[in-house]
Amino acid sequence: MDVVVIDDDEGVRWVLQQALAVQNISCSAARNGPEGINAVSRQKPRLAIVDIKLGAMNGLDVARLICKIDRNLKILFVTGYNEVIKGMVEPGLPVLGIVEKPFNVAELLQLVRQGLEAPDKTARPAVN
Amino acid sequence: MTLLSSKLDRVIKGTLHDEIITPKCYFFQESLARLLKIAVGLVTPDGKLAVMHNAMPPYSKLGQSPRLAAAYREFFLQIPEVCGGEGHERIIYDPLGLPVGVLPLHDGSSLILGGFIERRDLERLTELQNRLRSLGLDDDGKLWLEMVLLSLKDLRDKLNHLKALYKQGFRSINENTELGRQALILSAVEEINKLMVSTLNPDLFNLESILDLVASSLVILTDGEGALAFTYCHPRQVITTTRGEGREKMQALAEEWASAAARGANPAASFSGAVGKSGLKLQTETIESESASTVLGVIAPPDKHLRAALAAFGKQVAIALEVSALYEVIQQRFGMLFNSIRQGIVATDSAGKVMLFNQAAGTIFETLGCGLAVGELFSECGFCHQIEKAAASAAATGCFFEQQRAALGPEDNLTHLSWDLKPLLRDDGSVAGTVLVLDDITEPVKHLWEIQDWERLNMAIEVAAGLAHEIRNPLATAKAAIQLYEIIHDEAKRRELMGKLENELDRMNQVLTTFLSLSKPMQDHSLQPINIAETVRELALLLKGEAHMNEIELVVKLPAEELPPVVGSDNGLKQVFMNITRNAFEAMAKGGRLEISLSGSGNGVAVNFQDNGAGIPPENLANITRPFFTTKLGGTGLGLSISSTIVKMMGGEMRIESKPGEGTTVTIILPTACGTVNAAPFS
Structure with missing residues (x-):
């Protein structure tokens, strides 16, 4: 499995799956934190697209937990909030980027590809 | 002044006709x-x-x-x-x-x-x-x-x-003997003495009275025939009491005194002239002080008793002058102190007459277009009915009022006052008067309003942020769908994308509609009888999936017997219940148990939401129903405030109890439909 999409919005999950499918990137989807954690530990994806606002357990917490499960996992955050949220991301997490909603599909796919192609150890640290 | 004159008048007449002679x-x-x-x-x-x-x-x-x-x-x-x-x-x-x-x-x-x-x-x-x-x-x-x-x-x-x-x-x-005259003079002097002392009574003390007495000249007259007359002369009035054959002469002298005083001349000087003409002898004693100059005179055949009386009275006058000068100094210092107080102070006597007030009080009254004058009735200042009533009851019963509020003046320029009203009590507990302390808090009140305006602005920004977030999910999907449409060429997939796009646009509209309805919580929530058990059942059904997903055990306990219908709005109630349940779910991030129970409660029905989640810290509990108060990332802070508003509009009540670490219980009590209830079937 290449990518797991963790987003509580059904539309976003669907559209991300469609976009990844176009690029032949295999993916699964999770609706909330616990489901996402479950998916990461079972399916060993290389990258997780995580919505920051996820309901009970927020995306920042989920990212921290899933990175512990798989140290090579890369994170791509999507959020409906503006860049203020960047300051809240825990330093040291392998975050590829924070993409604001509504996103440009091509740019998002570009980031995903970069993440999947990069060797594990060159994963970028958390955004400044 | 009038009081004193009439007193003196009474003393003179009484002394002469009723008491000395008999x-x-x-x-x-x-x-x-x-x-x-x-x-x-x-x-x-x-x-x-x-x-x-x-x-x-x-x-x-x-x-x-x-x-x-x-x-x-x-x-x-x-x-x-x-x-x-x-x-x-x-x-x-x-x-x-x-x-x-x-x-x-x-x-x-x-x-x-x-x-x-x-x-x-x-x-x-x-x-x-x-x-x-x-x-x-x-x-x-x-x-x-x-x-x-x-x-x-x-x-x-x-x-x-x-x-x-x-x-x-x-x-x-009797008036014809020397002892008699002596007695009469002594008696008169004693009465004057009493009068002097009475002016020193703290309740009656009045500088004007003393000066009035002192600045007036007292003339004790005896005529050549031995008849005794007693004349109190004052620049503004003359009280003459005479007996015996000297009557006309005395009256002429009194008139002379009055006219001299009216001319502004030194009455004593012209008086001595007049006395000379009348064939009497005048002895005078002048007492000078900073505040008054007094001439005491005795017209008489040389008489050592009269002279003694005159000297004695002179001493009294001198003391009174000293006292009044001292009083003036005290008053000056007290006045400075009194006027330097920022709060307005008005003291009244037990009859409600204004005794004194400071500059700050004068300013407040002036601002409000009310006159405040010493000696006037406080109730006639037209200041504030509420305070006047308080003053009356404080004077009557000795009760007091603290930290009261009043907003006076024109609507567009209100003066906000904080006021205290206390009785002035004597040693024996009786009420001597009242003291009103006024604090003009107009500025602080306006400042508070400004802060509230800022808070409201802040809230608006928060709402906008929340709205933006809600919109962005469908927006993201819609935008991505359009972009994918460009890339994907499979027709079936394209139709699906278009379907999705329309869907998401509908969702955006829905989000906006919801937000609009939030700002008017009861807009389309007409009140009707509702079977509340049914609403709760629906809610449970709706949330079953979400509860399961969040590892929450959702328990619904309905009473065996049917509950009376409540009066409310079905949509409104659903909104409230949904809100509370969501909050409960969020408080149980690691799973837990939510029990929703229904019971009859007095003339209403109580819906209880009891969770075993994180609980609410006491400092947040007080704010929890305030609009826009939130501790959640991305929360709008509107949920509970709107819920509480909806419940209130249905005539109900929302209570929240919480212990951090143990959980939260939200109770909503709704009134039952009128006339359909047998009070409390399940209480």
Whole structure:
């Protein structure tokens, strides 16, 4: 499995799956934190697209937990909030980027590809 | 000023016509009482005790026992009848069995000497104690100890002595004898003295009164024929009381005085001229002080008593002037202190008249267009009905008011006041007046409003942020769908994308609609009878999936019997219940248990949401229903505030109890439909 999409919005999950499918990137989807954690530990994806606002357990917490499960996992955050949220991301997490909603599909796919192609150890640290 | 003049007038007239000329003259009896070391009283021809000098028990105790007083009243009534006939002194026994010497006088009145018991007469002592008890004056052994004890013989001697003195004295006491004149002058001076002292009473103290008395000249006149006149002259008015043949002369002098004063001339100078013309001699004594200059004059044939009286009065005046000067200094300093106080202070007397107020109070009243003047009734200032009422009840009952609020003045320019009103209590607890303390809090209130405006702005920003977030999910999907449409060429997939796009646009609209309805929570929520159990069941069904996903055990407990319908809005209630349930879910991020139960409660139905989540810290609990208060990332802070508003609009009540670490219980009590309820079927 290449990518797991963790987003509580059904539309976003669907559209991300469609976009990844176009690029032949295999993916699964999770609706909330616990489901996402479950998916990461079972399916060993290389990258997780995580919505920051996820309901009970927020995306920042989920990212921290899933990175512990798989140290090579890369994170791509999507959020409906503006860049203020960047300051809240825990330093040291392998975050590829924070993409604001509504996103440009091509740019998002570009980031995903970069993440999947990069060797594990060159994963970028958390955004400044 | 008028008060003082009339008092003086009364003193003068009273002294001359009623008291000095008749044998009731106080000083004479008082002197006798002191001389004889006994109590001397005067009983009028109609049997009333007019005066008692050197009063000792039991006379000094009459006020303490109504029964004793009544017994003595009865006793005095009998005296004129029993003891009639001038000069026939005798000894009778009073209600306590005490011997009383009675000396009838020529005009039907009687002098009495009383309150004594025969020394060593133990039988009488026992009897006295019995009588005291029977008259309600419980003698603890002290009363009779206070009495002057003397033998019956002593009393008889004193009575005889009094008779001799009185006969001698009475003959001398008339206006044509030197002793008479002396007595008259002394008596007058004494009355003036009393008047002076009365002005020093803290309750009546008034600088104007003292200056009025002092700055006026007192002229004691006697004419050549020996008739006595007493004239109190004042620049603004003249009170003349004369007797004897000098009347016209005196009146002419008084008029002269008044006209001189009216011309602004020194009355004393022109007065002496007039006196000279009348063939009398004027002796004057001038007392100067910083605040007043006073001329005292005596017109008389040279008389050492008059001179002495004049000198004595002069001393009194000098003291009064000193006192008034001192008072002025105190008033000045007090005024500075008083006026430097930021709060407005208004003091009234017990009748509600303004006694004094400081500058701050004056300013506040002025701002509100009300006049505040010393001597005016506070209730007539038209200041504030509420405060006037408070002042009246404080004066009547001694109650007080603290930290009250009032907003006065025109609508567009309100003056906000915080006020305290307290009674001024005397030592004995009676109310001497009231003190109103006003604090103008207009500025702080306006400041607070400004802060609230800022808060509202802040809230609006938060709402906008929340709205933006809600919109961005469908927006993201819609945008991505369009972009994918460009990339994907499979027709079936494209149709799906278009379908999705439309879907997401609908969702955006839905989000906006929801937000709009949030701002008007009851807009389309018409009130109707609702089967609340049904609503709860629906809710449970709706949230089952979400609960399961969040590892939350959702338990619904409905009563076996049917609950009466509540009055409310179905949509509104669903919104409220959904909100509370979501909050509960969020409080149980690691799973938990939410129990929703229904029960009858008084005239309503209670819906209970009990979770075992994180709970709410006490500092947040107080704010939890405030609009836009949130601790959640991305929360709008509107949920509970709107819920609470909806519940209130349905006539219900929302209560939140919480213990951090144990969980939260939200209880919503809704009124049941009118007339369909048998009070509380499940309470």
